[in-house]
Amino acid sequence: MAKVTIDRLSKQFGSSVAVADFSLEIEDGELVAFLGPSGCGKTTTLRMIAGFIEPTAGTIHIGDEDVTRMPVHKRNTGMVFQRYALFPHMTVSENVMFGLEMHKIPVAERDKRVREALDMVRMTQYRDRYPRQLSGGQQQRVAIARALVIQPRVFLLDEPLSNLDAKLRLDVREEIRALQRDLGLTTIFVTHDQEEALAIADRMAIMYDGKVQQIGTPDALYERPDNIFVADFLGKMNFFDGSVREPGRFTTASSQQIVVPAAGAATRRIGVRPERVRLEGEPQGPNALAGVVDSAVYLGSILDVRIKLDTGESVSSQLSNASGHLRAYAPGTRVHACFQPEDCVVFSE
Numbered sequence: 273m274a275k276v277t278i279d280r281l282s283k284q285f286g287s288s289v290a291v292a293d294f295s296l297e298i299e300d301g302e303l304v305a306f307l308g309p310s311g312c313g314k315t316t317t318l319r320m321i322a323g324f325i326e327p328t329a330g331t332i333h334i335g336d337e338d339v340t341r342m343p344v345h346k347r348n349t350g351m352v353f354q355r356y357a358l359f360p361h362m363t364v365s366e367n368v369m370f371g372l373e374m375h376k377i378p379v380a381e382r383d384k385r386v387r388e389a390l391d392m393v394r395m396t397q398y399r400d401r402y403p404r405q406l407s408g409g410q411q412q413r414v415a416i417a418r419a420l421v422i423q424p425r426v427f428l429l430d431e432p433l434s435n436l437d438a439k440l441r442l443d444v445r446e447e448i449r450a451l452q453r454d455l456g457l458t459t460i461f462v463t464h465d466q467e468e469a470l471a472i473a474d475r476m477a478i479m480y481d482g483k484v485q486q487i488g489t490p491d492a493l494y495e496r497p498d499n500i501f502v503a504d505f506l507g508k509m510n511f512f513d514g515s516v517r518e519p520g521r522f523t524t525a526s527s528q529q530i531v532v533p534a535a536g537a538a539t540r541r542i543g544v545r546p547e548r549v550r551l552e553g554e555p556q557g558p559n560a561l562a563g564v565v566d567s568a569v570y571l572g573s574i575l576d577v578r579i580k581l582d583t584g585e586s587v588s589s590q591l592s593n594a595s596g597h598l599r600a601y602a603p604g605t606r607v608h609a610c611f612q613p614e615d616c617v618v619f620s621e
């Protein structure tokens with residue numbers, strides 16, 4: 273079993289808190305992404321799990337074993353870094369072999385393991401090349417092979433795709449996910465890229481300022497964010513500040529009335545995703561806010577329309593079938609921004 277249990281893990285560097293009270297159980301074979309802006313503590317948490325950084329407080333278990341103070345090479349974790357970290361004077365095969373030597377795998381087994389690992393990442397034909405003779409994507413594949421050749425209990429990846437160009441990033445991302453599923457690897461994937469985390473993770477832990485903000489499946493976090501940071505960090509959201517004067521009815525600061533069944537007395541802000549906002553000529557449904565198109569940006573698959581409401585607030589709407597809508601929503605067009613009450617997310621902050 274390679275379940276990972278992190279319990280109230282903290283790290284302080286001098287007086288600054290990098291990670292505060294981080295708790296999470298990662299199931300055997302699950303891929304969890306740590307997602308958050310630069311400096312939020314993702315890498316520090318990953319490095320504590322790998323054993324490169326000693327926690328100030330808290331524990332880490334892999335399976336039933338307490339590894340909190342165990343040296344790196346005894347934890348049996350495979351780590352992939354942002355900058356491949358291959359040895360420049362070693363060939364591809366030698367780089368992959370190195371891990372096996374470190375882990376004292378029997379000599380008779382080593383060649384076979386290296387061959388299998390290179391085969392997994394489709395790098396067999398490059399086995400005698402040096403890292404400088406490889407592209408970035410190929411170097412990262414070698415780094416992945418080197419991490420997996422030791423058959424780790426836990427696979428740890430620290431922003432493994434950030435040095436690759438956009439197209440390659442998608443290819444390697446899919447390869448990592450396929451390998452992870454095929455091998456049933458318990459995996460932690462650190463990234464600051466929202467789309468990457470949404471696409472690859474079974475669950476994500478969103479971090480900010482050393483603290484976990486919310487943990488859940490990609491769709492749960494996107495559809496039901498617990499707080500404004502999560503809502504705003506994971507995609508775009510239109511926010512309205514205001515209060516609830518009668519149940520189910522939210523009054524914005526500019527006296528706009530919005531029907532929101534979930535809004536209770538504690539609600540201070542509501543949000544609605546731009547792709548849930550439809551534009552209509554005539555008001556439709558309980559929430560139809562009148563205004564004029566301020567700008568319409570053609571983004572290929574969607575049209576991103578900004579509406580200036582008559583009350584002075586702004587609302588974004590993202591429409592699919594961009595080219596079909598482009599002419600209909602020229603700046604200055606009068607529209608109603610319509611959305612369903614159940615598409616509103618409520619916040620008490």
Ligand code: ATP
Nearest residue numbers: 285289290308309310311312313314315316317464
């Ligand atoms: P990034 O995406 O930029 O790598 P991150 O989320 O991985 O960011 P960490 O590298 O974990 O963030 O850093 C968390 C905080 O701890 C930051 O404020 C950072 O400056 C601080 N920190 C990290 N390592 C050290 C260190 N060795 N000494 C002092 N402070 C550190």
